[in-house]
Amino acid sequence: MTKKTVNQPVRGSTTGRPIMVLLDILGQRWTLRILWELRDSPLSFRALRQRCDQVSPTVLNDRLKILRESGLVQREDGTGYRLSQAGEELGTTLLALNRWAETHWAGR
Amino acid sequence: MTKKTVNQPVRGSTTGRPIMVLLDILGQRWTLRILWELRDSPLSFRALRQRCDQVSPTVLNDRLKILRESGLVQREDGTGYRLSQAGEELGTTLLALNRWAETHWAGR
DNA sequence: AGTCTGTGCTACACATATTGTAGCGACCAG
DNA sequence: CTGGTCGCTACAATATGTGTAGCACAGACT
Numbered sequence: 001m002t003k004k005t006v007n008q009p010v011r012g013s014t015t016g017r018p019i020m021v022l023l024d025i026l027g028q029r030w031t032l033r034i035l036w037e038l039r040d041s042p043l044s045f046r047a048l049r050q051r052c053d054q055v056s057p058t059v060l061n062d063r064l065k066i067l068r069e070s071g072l073v074q075r076e077d078g079t080g081y082r083l084s085q086a087g088e089e090l091g092t093t094l095l096a097l098n099r100w101a102e103t104h105w106a107g108r
Numbered sequence: 109m110t111k112k113t114v115n116q117p118v119r120g121s122t123t124g125r126p127i128m129v130l131l132d133i134l135g136q137r138w139t140l141r142i143l144w145e146l147r148d149s150p151l152s153f154r155a156l157r158q159r160c161d162q163v164s165p166t167v168l169n170d171r172l173k174i175l176r177e178s179g180l181v182q183r184e185d186g187t188g189y190r191l192s193q194a195g196e197e198l199g200t201t202l203l204a205l206n207r208w209a210e211t212h213w214a215g216r
Numbered sequence: 217a218g219t220c221t222g223t224g225c226t227a228c229a230c231a232t233a234t235t236g237t238a239g240c241g242a243c244c245a246g
Numbered sequence: 247c248t249g250g251t252c253g254c255t256a257c258a259a260t261a262t263g264t265g266t267a268g269c270a271c272a273g274a275c276t
Contacts, residue, residue: 018209023140026205029234029262032131045253056235061254071212080253086212093204097134100201101126104179104194137233137263153224164264169225188223223272233262243252 025070030055031063032094035083038073039091042082133178138163139171140202143191146181147199150190 026032030052037043037051049060064081067073072087083091134140138160145151145159157168172189175181180195191199 018213019144019206020141021213022205022209023144027135027137027140029135029137032135033128036127036131044251046251054236056237057254058236058256059234062234075253086208089212090205090208093201093208096201096204097130097198098127100194100198101130104197105126105129152222154222162265164266165225166227166265167263170263183224218276220275221273224270226269227267229265231262231264233260235260236258238256240255241253243250245250246248 025066028063028066030059031067034060034063034067035072035087035091036094038081038083038087039094042076042079044080048081133174136171136174138167139175142168142171142175143180143195143199144202146189146191146195147202150184150187152188156189 033052033055034048037048043051045057045060045064049055049057052060064073064075067087068075071084072090073081074084074087075081141160141163142156145156151159153165153168153172157163157165160168172181172183175195176183179192180198181189182192182195183189
């Protein structure tokens with residue numbers, strides 16, 4: 001896919017249940033990571049890419065498109081990409097994941 | 109990949125930070141969905157597959173392998189697959205995601 | 217014995233998604 | 247006008263996921 005409309009519920013989610021759509025979006029590679037990296041400060045496209053182990057711009061742009069269409073991420077001229085209000089709330093959930101990981105996988 | 113050792117940090121995660129490993133695991137397609145479907149009752153391989161829109165057994169087995177090696181999911185003869193103690197805690201986080209989705213995407 | 221039905225799971229060819237590199241056009245500084 | 251940044255696209259190579267078929271095992275029933 002070099003080009004795609006990206007406004008359909010991604011995979012599976014035939015039920016239309018919001019959670020399914022969300023799980024599909026988050027279940028795409030790099031999506032969670034992107035949200036995580038944006039969690040405390042806005043980042044430019046290139047800076048974000050660098051933080052995400054130099055993920056290919058193709059994928060990064062694709063994910064950002066989806067995240068923007070989902071209202072999780074916004075773009076501001078000058079600052080770059082940042083979490084929306086709603087995105088921030090989801091970011092809080094990610095902090096819970098972090099706590100979980102630190103607790104259960106300290107040794108890894 | 110028909111076969112793989114599946115015990116390395118998946119992608120990127122060169123830092124070794126637990127959260128990165130976790131994000132990589134959860135960022136694989138179907139992984140979140142599997143955890144979600146197991147959230148309140150154990151399911152057999154086939155039942156789980158049915159709940160996950162008939163995901164291919166190849167992938168399901170792959171994910172279950174990873175989830176078991178990560179200590180998130182266990183298999184019990186008779187009942188099938190179920191969340192471990194640690195997995196339950198992660199499941200709670202998924203409930204937060206659900207709440208988020210219901211709140212912000214009620215209309216979708 | 218034989219055939220149902222269910223289980224977990226593997227094989228494999230086909231389709232789709234991701235990666236990596238190159239590079240464009242726009243902007244700004246010197 | 248050169249050299250830096252920016253967001254982003256093109257495209258071929260590769261990795262990953264899909265879908266169907268089917269195996270080996272177990273228990274129930276005839």
